[in-house]
Amino acid sequence: MPKKFSEQEKQWISKKLFEEGKRCFEAAGLRKTSIEDLTKACGIAQGSFYMFFNSKEELFYHILLEEEALIRNRLLASLNRSELVTKESIHQFLIESFRLLGESPMVRQMYLEGEFAQLVRKLPPELLEHNFSDDADALIPIIHHWQAAGILAHTKPELIVSMIRALVLLTLHKQEIGPGIYSDTISFMLDIVAEGMYAKRDLGGEIIR
Structure with a gap:
């Protein structure tokens, strides 16, 4: 089960996903970027990604x-x-x-x-x-x-x-x-x-x- 986050944590993670997503997508493209690449950089589990984006x-x-x-x-x-x-x-x-x-x-x-x-x-x-x-x-x-x-x-x-x-x-x-x-x-x-x-x-x- 994905970890529950406080509102402050959610704001930080969402901002971090945007930053890391932009960096990864610009460098490797959409197809070569995995959910794991994004969540590892943010320090969250892969399952937690879906609390923010589908x-x-x-x-x-x-x-x-x-x-x-x-x-x-x-x-x-x-x-x-x-x-x-x-x-x-x-x-x-x-x-x-x-x-x-x-x-x-x-x-x-x-x-x-x-x-x-x-x-x-x-x-x-x-x-x-x-x-x-x-x-x-x-x-x-x-x-x-x-x-x-x-x-x-x-x-x-x-x-x-x-x-x-x-x-x-x-x-x-x-x-x-x-x-x-x-x-x-x-x-x-x-x-x-x-x-x-x-x-x-x-x-x-x-x-x-």
């Missing part, structure tokens, strides 16, 4: 949420709403999004190292849906800024969010695209997307094509 995938997911929230906050902070929206500013925003995602070891593990499929298999659908909602909530202010400048003004914001997510999910296919040409392909594709978005801007009721 699986190592759930712990990975919650650490990932924190990481993605930091990235979203950095992107929002970089958005200058007083600047004119141009093709270049849209392209730069998309490139910066990919750069920040690519620099995060946790995000890189999920997308580039192929851990995404395991998360989808193991996590309850409601947790994944929560992640989609967080993405939408963070991107909506940026999309409203674009639409106020006439960029895709008559397109549902949720559809634009979905398009951006689809672009990010292309990172799952780095090997198929080809590692040697992947970065140039992504940059070229984002440039075309930005140009297409800007070309269809609505200026005072007149859509420029």
Whole structure:
């Protein structure tokens, strides 16, 4: 039977599991990290792990949420709403999004190292849906800024969010695209997307094509 912990102990263990989970996942990935690896570092029995998380995938997911929230906050902070929206500013925003995602070891593990499929298999659908909602909530202010400048003004914001997510999910296919040409392909594709978005801007009721 798992040991009973005081509230103070629970807070310490939860914090320690986050710290050790982040360290282990970044170093070895989700698949190669075991429950024993996590609990040994925290000084608790393996069975006690399940008092805090239902699986190592759930712990990975919650650490990932924190990481993605930091990235979203950095992107929002970089958005200058007083600047004119141009093709270049849209392209730069998309490139910066990919750069920040690519620099995060946790995000890189999920997308580039192929851990995404395991998360989808193991996590309850409601947790994944929560992640989609967080993405939408963070991107909506940026999309409203674009639409106020006439960029895709008559397109549902949720559809634009979905398009951006689809672009990010292309990172799952780095090997198929080809590692040697992947970065140039992504940059070229984002440039075309930005140009297409800007070309269809609505200026005072007149859509420029």
